[in-house]
Amino acid sequence: MNGNQFGRLFRVTTYGESHGDAMGVTVSGCPAGLELAVEDVQRELDRRKPGQSMITTSRDEPDAVEIHSGIQDGYTTGTPIGMVIQNKDARSGKYEPFVTAPRPSHGDFTYSAKFGTRNWGGGGRSSARETVNWVAAGAIAGKVLDHFDVEVKAHVNQIGDVRAPEVSFEEMLEHTEENPVRCADPDTAEEMLDVIDRYQNEGDSIGGSIYFETRGVPRGLGAPRFDSFSARLGQAMMAIPATTAFEFGLGREARSVSGYDRNEDWTFGDDGEPVPVGNDHGGIQGGITTGEPVYGEVTWHAPTSIPKEQTTVDWETGEEKRVQVIGRHDPVLPPRAVPVVEAMLNLTVLDFMLLGGRVNPDRLDAAPGEYDTDYHPSSPDDE
Amino acid sequence: MNGNQFGRLFRVTTYGESHGDAMGVTVSGCPAGLELAVEDVQRELDRRKPGQSMITTSRDEPDAVEIHSGIQDGYTTGTPIGMVIQNKDARSGKYEPFVTAPRPSHGDFTYSAKFGTRNWGGGGRSSARETVNWVAAGAIAGKVLDHFDVEVKAHVNQIGDVRAPEVSFEEMLEHTEENPVRCADPDTAEEMLDVIDRYQNEGDSIGGSIYFETRGVPRGLGAPRFDSFSARLGQAMMAIPATTAFEFGLGREARSVSGYDRNEDWTFGDDGEPVPVGNDHGGIQGGITTGEPVYGEVTWHAPTSIPKEQTTVDWETGEEKRVQVIGRHDPVLPPRAVPVVEAMLNLTVLDFMLLGGRVNPDRLDAAPGEYDTDYHPSSPDDE
Amino acid sequence: MNGNQFGRLFRVTTYGESHGDAMGVTVSGCPAGLELAVEDVQRELDRRKPGQSMITTSRDEPDAVEIHSGIQDGYTTGTPIGMVIQNKDARSGKYEPFVTAPRPSHGDFTYSAKFGTRNWGGGGRSSARETVNWVAAGAIAGKVLDHFDVEVKAHVNQIGDVRAPEVSFEEMLEHTEENPVRCADPDTAEEMLDVIDRYQNEGDSIGGSIYFETRGVPRGLGAPRFDSFSARLGQAMMAIPATTAFEFGLGREARSVSGYDRNEDWTFGDDGEPVPVGNDHGGIQGGITTGEPVYGEVTWHAPTSIPKEQTTVDWETGEEKRVQVIGRHDPVLPPRAVPVVEAMLNLTVLDFMLLGGRVNPDRLDAAPGEYDTDYHPSSPDDE
Amino acid sequence: MNGNQFGRLFRVTTYGESHGDAMGVTVSGCPAGLELAVEDVQRELDRRKPGQSMITTSRDEPDAVEIHSGIQDGYTTGTPIGMVIQNKDARSGKYEPFVTAPRPSHGDFTYSAKFGTRNWGGGGRSSARETVNWVAAGAIAGKVLDHFDVEVKAHVNQIGDVRAPEVSFEEMLEHTEENPVRCADPDTAEEMLDVIDRYQNEGDSIGGSIYFETRGVPRGLGAPRFDSFSARLGQAMMAIPATTAFEFGLGREARSVSGYDRNEDWTFGDDGEPVPVGNDHGGIQGGITTGEPVYGEVTWHAPTSIPKEQTTVDWETGEEKRVQVIGRHDPVLPPRAVPVVEAMLNLTVLDFMLLGGRVNPDRLDAAPGEYDTDYHPSSPDDE
Structure with a gap:
């Protein structure tokens, strides 16, 4: 509703701005x-x-x-899992030129127009820094x-x-x-780095895309x-920032x-159940998973x-001005977005598994509704 | 949650199967x-x-x-608006061959696998017939x-x-x-009809796409x-059936x-407000509408x-069999999906306008919270 | 959100006004x-x-x-279950005096003040007639x-x-x-009828209450x-109309x-599990069910x-006037509310059982996630 | 859904256990x-x-x-407001006797039965300590x-x-x-303190109640x-712990x-609008606020x-045992619950005001949808 929640039964609630005090995420369900x-969470973060490589921002966040x-x-x-990630290397000062002069195609103007104000340091709430929360939650789902x-x-x-x-x-x-580009084909990765390097040297940036795939997603998910x-x-x-x-x-x-070309005949699998011959359907038929990879x-x-000079207007002074966004910015987004995509996949799949009764919403390793006196990891004897 | 609801404040709830008794939709908010x-609703339905033309199913539904x-x-x-559309020309009998032998790439198997049963007439709940509900609701939103x-x-x-x-x-x-193909370029429409005709004659079908655009969507929508x-x-x-x-x-x-190529400089509009030069951003920046067309x-x-012969398996008999889906089916989906896309746009935009305070959620033509004794269309004098 | 929905996984969505065309309810989940x-549904309706007895309204609805x-x-x-109950004996005409002159303590004014208009026949949406939808949904939950x-x-x-x-x-x-009063103690029922009779004869009405109890609600429900x-x-x-x-x-x-007096010691039950000695806690501890009756x-x-004369004001004419609400009204609410309370109990308990994994949300009689080829009530052989 | 969220548009999401590291609450909307x-928040906390007086727990939390x-x-x-309150004086050790031997009528058993485990220090998640989050959120709503x-x-x-x-x-x-008892009648407060004192001295505790009232809640809230x-x-x-x-x-x-006795005639108020004569209806008619105090x-x-000896069972050893809950516990709940009730009132009223369009959901002091260039508290000039 307010944009900071994802999931129905496995629900993620977030807060935080790029150059605010801290990012936070509550996982319930x-x-x-x-x-x-x-x-387990830190590894994904x-x-x-x-700051992992030359093609990522040099901002120094331990996260x-x-x-x-x-x-x-x-x-x-x-019960709900509350997590906090402090912002250590926030330097909002350099964003002062943009407080009333929105950066081209960024969220500066839309946030100010919507709310009448905004946290203007580094994009504030509109920053992809928010995805640190998603990756933390996705690690638990994973x-x-x-x-x-x-x-x-x-x-x-x-x-x-x-x-x-x-x-x-x-x-x-x-x-x-x-x-560093996170491409599974090493030769292509080299080419990609060259391309990124070229745009970066020109003070420019470039788009890209990510391929995702699943294994083991059960049949029957989706409503x-x-x-x-x-x-x-x-x-x-x-919902991931900058996707189109x-x-x-x-x-x-x-x-x-x-x-005829896309349809897939049915055959029997090893277990005697119907399975489609091929996966042009991408693991989903009639909105429901088939058990094939999604x-x-x-x-x-x-x-x-981007550092390259562009034009904006200042709504306080009423003047046009030329701006350069000199900061610590990624010249390309997909490499760092790989764990974000995986996180969103984890969150989506698990939420559907809970909704579809594939996971006991109250506990992992006991049958629904059965009280198991043998299972008390919190008892002193277990320590 | 259960898949039959869309929208937060302008909320649509649906029911109905392709060859069931009736389709129904409740609009609240x-x-x-x-x-x-x-x-107003009938026009969109x-x-x-x-049955509108040669390229749509010949099923005869007054809707x-x-x-x-x-x-x-x-x-x-x-208060909630309840609407019902009777199914008049349902003929589920011809689907009997597919009760336990799923049609290739249709929702037959996934529904049965998920629920252990299904309404098997004409795709039941998985049928695009469901979208009649969406168009009815979208007409009101419009x-x-x-x-x-x-x-x-x-x-x-x-x-x-x-x-x-x-x-x-x-x-x-x-x-x-x-x-009949609903392409705004008349020459292309002719070509498209030829293509559809060709596939239809071969007992086959073909994919396609729809372009959509808005006017007047206000700034600041999106959370x-x-x-x-x-x-x-x-x-x-x-969510629209068969979209990929x-x-x-x-x-x-x-x-x-x-x-640099995609970014848009800011300038001042006629009203003195910042406006972007161009619309490569598609009316959305930072996840929020800019006021430009989406x-x-x-x-x-x-x-x-499709009538063309394909292979399936029967999970009751354990046998493979060749099937032809001889029915009253559309050879291509986008032409009839145009009003569905418009309906979903209406529903999405209006819901955000209600959420963002652009529309009074209680009534259209009075200021929030003010009681207006002059406005009583229900009073006898108005009749 | 808009007031016509109850439940999270077992979700009920309603529409309808007292003297409108029909009442409707969609059950999803x-x-x-x-x-x-x-x-099964009709029995509860x-x-x-x-029109069941002297102490209920004489409106003649087959429901x-x-x-x-x-x-x-x-x-x-x-998939969603859509149900419709036609209103057969609607006579909104006699409510015309109240269109702009609200009945005392009824919802007439608040609806008009909120929406600027209302369905004024018989209370419209504010009428307890709405609960016919709840009872229909509750019957399925039951x-x-x-x-x-x-x-x-x-x-x-x-x-x-x-x-x-x-x-x-x-x-x-x-x-x-x-x-007719639905009191489980026959002697008290006689006394209650006398009381109701007395108030009814005076053109007045009287309040009351309902006791409810459950059996078999499992441990562990509630979040x-x-x-x-x-x-x-x-x-x-x-949410039930007129409850205080x-x-x-x-x-x-x-x-x-x-x-000390309210606390209940723990002992071991027949099955060796802890059970409380007594049920002053009403089946709920820490917000979660204990397995004892709620x-x-x-x-x-x-x-x-009520027929007794009262004073109201007409906001069109600006005049005070004396009114009598002569209609077909119940002189007391609890007797007809007994099935409504049971319906709301059913809906609440089942929703929590689904949320807590006690009921497979996709199907009743198969283990979660297992596809059972033996279970196809829809196959021709089963007919 | 998972129990840690309240509100629709003004939404509160919480986490934390009584003797965990910290309590946290995210306010969105x-x-x-x-x-x-x-x-502003600290004052309410x-x-x-x-530790405010003799009749409250002596646990020393700066909150x-x-x-x-x-x-x-x-x-x-x-954008979302994330708040954290550290737990400083947690001493979970003394709860060890109760890990597998639930305290009478507490949430110990139901949590363990539901989840198979629990945070057992001081009631963990079931503790009223959770309400610190509610008061923090309610302060903002206020x-x-x-x-x-x-x-x-x-x-x-x-x-x-x-x-x-x-x-x-x-x-x-x-x-x-x-x-300290938070009773607005000073003489009664004295008597109440005597009663509390008596129960406390006996190692026992006592129940109570709170009266609440509103001013200025607008007409038309409620769906x-x-x-x-x-x-x-x-x-x-x-939802407040221990309410019945x-x-x-x-x-x-x-x-x-x-x-007849409860119904309230209508008259015209000073502003010429209908107002009820009296408030036996408690500010709500037909489920919607009338503008009178709720x-x-x-x-x-x-x-x-309570310190008084009681009996429980240990599900590990299978033995009954006598227990005394010696800790830092309140002998009565309402005195500290007064700010909690006020918080829940604030949250409920504000949420309905947002839903009903009485408050601009995006910003407080500008008309819906209008972008106001004069309003930029974040601009450097304003500092």
Whole structure:
């Protein structure tokens, strides 16, 4: 409603501005009995954090997460998990020129027009810094999904006009983290770095896209029609800052394909159940998952904060002026967005698994409604 | 949650199966004081209804809507509006072969797998027939938007490989309804009809896409980040049956464009307010509307119900079999989806306008919280 | 949000006005595989319907329900169940005197003040006629609860100053429906009828209350704190028209009781699990059900529509006038509210059971996530 | 859904356990442009905090709030406000005896039965310590309501059998904070202290109740039926730990009053608008506010944590044992619950005012949808 919540049963609530005091996220609906340590969350935050390479902002944030609640003796208790990430290297001063003179194509103007004011340091609430909260929440969702052998993975498949060849899920697992651009094809990664380098040197930036895929998502997720799996995944991906396109399965190419070519015959799987021959449907039929991998692409426009000179207007002085957004900005977004896409996948899949009864909403490892006296990780004897 | 609701303050709740007794939709949150007649809704349903031309299903449904509540003396009362559309030409018998032998790439299997059963006549709940409810609700939303000079329009911009040139909003208004394919460029419409005809004659079907655009959407709509305008619009469009891609602004092409090229300088508009020079941002910056037109594209895969022979399996008998889906099916989806896209735009925009205080949620034509004794359309004197 | 929805996973959405064309209710989230016939719903509506005795309104409504969707071959399909109840004996004409002259203490003025207009026939949307929708939805919830041996029961325990002695759950089951006042103690029922008769003869009306109790509600329902079992049950009961108090357990009397007297020791039950000795806690501890019966009371003020002369003002003419509300009105509310209270209990309990994983949200009789080829009530062989 | 959220447009999300690291609350939907300082929140927290007198727990918590986001230059920005209150004096050790041996009538068992585990220090999540979050959020809501001249006030009107006489709103404002029991009648306060003292000395505790009242709540709030003002207020109050009854207007007494006696004639107010003669309706008619004060009572049972010896069972050892809950516990709840009731009133009223268009959801001091270049508290010139 107010834009800071995602999920129905596994619900994430966030706060924080880019150069404010701290970012915070509350996860409610996480089943009890999940083994969870600060390191599980920190590991994912480290993948997203700034300053990792030449192609990311040089802002120096440790992004160290504190967990305030919801854990007892290393296991979740089923009650809300509050997490806070302090902003350490905030330097809002350099944004003063933009307080009343909005940066081109950034959220400066729309926030001020909507609210009459805004936190103007570094984009404030509109900054992609917000996604640190999403990655923290997604890390917890991912831990739950591990129990059900559900895996998600993403990699950068295009920067500018450089497009990666198709890669397998295994290649994504193996190679994505090997290079700063997070492309699972090492040769393409090199080309992409060249492209990024070129735009960066010109004081410019460039767009790109991410391919994502899942393994082990069970059949039957999705509540057609308005809450179909594709509708909610679409919302999740289009919520990521600077995205402009969401596709699944054949995506945009589906418009040129005939029904006969796209349709998939049914056969029997090894377990005697019907399975489709092929996966042009992208794991979703009639808005509900088929059990095949869900895959697709998300597109980002180029970062709007660039050193190259542009024109804006100052609504206080009524004057036009030339501006350069000199800051610590990423020249391209997808590389750091890979963990964000994975987080949103985790959150979407787990929420549907809870809604569809695939995960006990109260606790992980006991049958619904049965009280199990043997299971008390909080008892002194267990310590 | 259960998939049959859309919107937060302007909330639509639906029911109905393709070959069930009736379709139904409840609209809650419509402000009081809107002049509303059955004909206002019927007009939009007539645009969507089957049997309009050779390229739509020959199913003969009058799609006559009854309004059960929420209107007094021709004006809405602010209470829920219940609408029912009877299914008149349901013939579920011919779907018997598919009860336990799912049609390729349709929702038959996923529904049965999820629920253990399904309404198997004509796709049941998974059928696009459901969108009759959306169009009925969208017609009411559109009437409210008329009060605020907000307009939405869509047309078919690609079928197979035939793509329409760019057209203006005015051309869309003028030409879209002139041809059965609902393409605002008359020449392209002819080509599209040829393509559709070809696939139909082969017992096959084909995909396509729709371009949409708005006028008058006010600045400041959208609640970043999870409920950004683009995220909710993405959900709305991806909820439409058979959609596989959602794009706004430069969409998928944004990946190849530099920040400098895409960024838009600010200038002052006629009213002295900042306005962007150009609209590559598609009317949305930082997840919030800028006041510029919101535009984009939605892609549909080809209809899965085709006469061409395909293979399926019967989970009762354990046998493979060859099937032909001989029914009354559309060979292409976008032409009839144009009013559906417009309906979802109406619903999305109005919901955000209510959330953002642009429309009085209780009544249309009085200041918030003021009781106006002059306004009583229900008084006997007014009759 | 807009007041016509109840429940999170088992969600009820309603429309309709007292003297409008029809009442309607959509139930979403009902698991598939529930045997459900129109008669199951009709039976409960018949308990609530008007014209049953001298102490209920003489309005003649068959309250015949139509089910439009969500059922195949006698079993629910997991998709929304649309129901409509036509208004047959609407006579709004006699309400014309009140269009601009609000009846004392009725919702006439508040609706007009809020919306600037209203459906003025018989109270329109504010009428208790709306509860016909609740009872229809509650009947379905009750059928689901039958599968889990959960029972709810209510009876009228006070009218004016006449209070019934405590009765057992079995007495409630046996005697409640035996008398028109729906009091499970036959002697008290006679006294209550006398009281009602007396007020009715004076052109007046009288208040009263209902006692409710459950059996079989499982341990562990409720999501503290804002969605504690007691908070949601409180909302449910206070939503019933004309209620002014909600109590559970010792209720209002708890203020005079010491902790030692109210606290209940723990002992071991027959199954070796801890059980409380006594039930002063009303089946809820820490906002979560203990497995003991949930019980409490709800109070109704007297009906506001009375023949006795009262004063109102006409906001059109600016004049005071004397009015008599001559219509077909109940002189007391609790007798017909008994099925309404039971419906709200059913809806509250089932919603929490779904939220807590006690009921498979997708289907009743199969393990979560397992696809069962043996279960296809919709297959031709089963017919 | 998961119990840690309240409100629709003004939404509060909480986390934290009694003896965990910290309590946290995120407020979303607070309009921009509200002058807000840490002290505004701290003032209310100080009213609720422990250790204020002999009749409150001696736990020593400064309850110092940190605000992490949502404020710029002393004004809210319209984005989520994150707040954290550290737990300083947590001593969970003394709760070890109760890890597997639940305290009588406390939430120990229900939490363990639901989740299979729990944070067992001091009641963990079930503790009334959670209400520190509610008071923090309510303080912000109260600041918004100040702009609209809406006031709420509560005082303790009964402890055990000692009941205060009726007091005026002005007396409540003047006297409530003068004595530790927070009763606006000084003489009764003395008697109440005696009663509390007596129970405390016996190692026991006692119940009580609070009377609340509003001023300035506008006409037209409430969305009948399920979201009527009374239904949502009922939920709010029954969510407060240890409450067992909610009443408004005549409350439970309404059952004995006739329609004629309770009904209120209409007359014209000073402004020429209809106003009811009297307020037996408690400010709510047909589920919607009339503009008259909303008032009612809430009952608390006695605190369950008492030194007096009681019996419990240990589910690990299978043995019964005698226990004394020796800790720092309140002997009576209402005195510290006064600010909690006021907070829940603030949250309920403001949420409805936002929903009903009485408050601009985006910003306080500008007309909906108008962009005001004069209003930029964040601009450097304003500093």
